[in-house]
Amino acid sequence: MSAAARSGVPPAAALAAAAGGWVVMEQDGRLWGVSGTAIEGLRRRGPEAESELRLTVSGGELAADRVLAVVPDLRVVPAPATLRRFWSEAATGLAVYLGRPLLVIDAAHPPRVLLAEDE
Amino acid sequence: MSSKAAHPNTESAAVVRRPHLLAQAGEVVCALPLSAVRQVVKALPVHRLPGAAEQLSGLAEFAGEPLPVLDLARLVGAAPGANPVYPVTVICWAGGEDAHELVGLAADAALEVVALDPASVVSVEGGLTAGEARVGERVVRVLDLVALADESAGGGR
Numbered sequence: 447m448s449a450a451a452r453s454g455v456p457p458a459a460a461l462a463a464a465a466g467g468w469v470v471m472e473q474d475g476r477l478w479g480v481s482g483t484a485i486e487g488l489r490r491r492g493p494e495a496e497s498e499l500r501l502t503v504s505g506g507e508l509a510a511d512r513v514l515a516v517v518p519d520l521r522v523v524p525a526p527a528t529l530r531r532f533w534s535e536a537a538t539g540l541a542v543y544l545g546r547p548l549l550v551i552d553a554a555h556p557p558r559v560l561l562a563e564d565e
Numbered sequence: 566m567s568s569k570a571a572h573p574n575t576e577s578a579a580v581v582r583r584p585h586l587l588a589q590a591g592e593v594v595c596a597l598p599l600s601a602v603r604q605v606v607k608a609l610p611v612h613r614l615p616g617a618a619e620q621l622s623g624l625a626e627f628a629g630e631p632l633p634v635l636d637l638a639r640l641v642g643a644a645p646g647a648n649p650v651y652p653v654t655v656i657c658w659a660g661g662e663d664a665h666e667l668v669g670l671a672a673d674a675a676l677e678v679v680a681l682d683p684a685s686v687v688s689v690e691g692g693l694t695a696g697e698a699r700v701g702e703r704v705v706r707v708l709d710l711v712a713l714a715d716e717s718a719g720g721g722r
Binding site: 477528530532534535541558 | 618629631635660715
């Protein structure tokens with residue numbers, strides 16, 4: 447296993463391969479998806495043992511506990527009206543990854559709960 | 566006897582009773598149009614969404630698809646009860662015929678199927694209800710599944 451894989455940071459090649467694909471990340475036990483083409487930068491913050499990831503997108507810097515996968519295909523369904531009604535943040539859609547639901551964010555308008563608060 | 570005579574146990578032809586599923590939600594019983602109910606399952610694991618309105622319990626996976634799960638008691642403006650664990654999820658269709666979507670409703674129990682006369686539903690304020698109706702000795706709240714998917718109405722926060 448590569449150092450990058452051990453640290454939870456996907457190798458740059460994997461991110462590059464995500465062009466047109468999706469990055470699946472986890473934060474506070476929840477899954478989130480973002481288009482691979484929307485990722486402008488990726489870095490680790492803090493000591494390795496307890497560090498978080500920072501993913502830069504057009505709407506800001508996202509905090510993530512880890513990146514679970516970079517997948518070429520993700521069956522994204524449009525955000526249902528009931529979700530839009532009862533959740534005020536922008537969402538591109540919903541999907542399922544390994545049996546768990548995930549919310550695909552709009553990189554230009556990421557949910558506040560995902561925005562990194564440091565710096 | 567005329568063949569047009571009504572059976573003594575039936576109502577006039579003008580009354581069209583529609584089957585509804587009764588579901589316990591906190592301290593009230595809700596009625597859901599049976600035509601909109603797809604399945605009742607053991608409570609689906611729900612992943613909460615931070616910042617969501619209280620009516621939205623979170624997201625779940627059902628049959629390989631993502632599914633918003635809503636708190637039925639909150640939807641109808643009922644107290645959730647002392648220990649709302651919601652052991653069942655009612656999978657049903659929300660929205661109108663041209664734009665409907667599957668949702669899960671977290672509830673305490675699916676009780677029975679009854680026939681409701683839509684004309685007997687009396688409008689009430691509060692919650693996403695079409696109104697209340699009497700079923701035997703109890704009053705049930707009829708969930709408005711069409712209005713549920715009306716995002717323009719806002720989340721009621």
